[in-house]
Amino acid sequence: AQKVTQAQTEISVVEKEDVTLDCVYETRDTTYYLFWYKQPPSGELVFLIRRNSFDEQNEISGRYSWNFQKSTSSFNFTITASQVVDSAVYFCALSEDNFGNEKLTFGTGTRLTIIP
């Protein structure tokens, strides 16, 4: 069975600091997909990134970067120079290659608070 663990329940940092959100996953499949979603106070889940299991290249998008390491089953997310607007709950998620069924297994989320 697949599982996603986000051990950090809450993190608070001062604005402009860098912060890393951890995600560890479990799956028996060799082909799978990893995701990060942001859930701001408004409640709507916002897609941030998708990675497939064959692509271990790290990715950077503006102030966001992702570190995918199959050896440790981790997919960590770093925000550089954090801003107050980054305050939200962040979810890591996993889906297995089920011939079109992309149901997501989510972690319990990390609540990030950026202090001005």
Added chain:
Amino acid sequence: GAGVSQTPSNKVTEKGKYVELRCDPISGHTALYWYRQSLGQGPEFLIYFQGTGAADDSGLPNDRFFAVRPEGSVSTLKIQRTERGDSAVYLCASSAGGGPTDTQYFGPGTRLTVL
């Protein structure tokens, strides 16, 4: 274009009542998912539609829960004989084809409160 919409945004009902929650996916998206998010938790999968058919309903907690998508677009999640434990935010997501390269886009959710 318009995103996924869900109605109502909030629903308060009494224990034992029947409720319907509606999801309008992004136009043209064939795959539709329902999830349930309890307070302080991540969303949990309920059911997946590909077109009009429920391809995977393994996440439905019991037979009080049922969902339909009769024309392959709008979906309705139906809960019979509601219980207090059903209180949660019900999220709907859609994707273009449900394949491995497709991204799920979520609606704002319906917050269900069972008194």
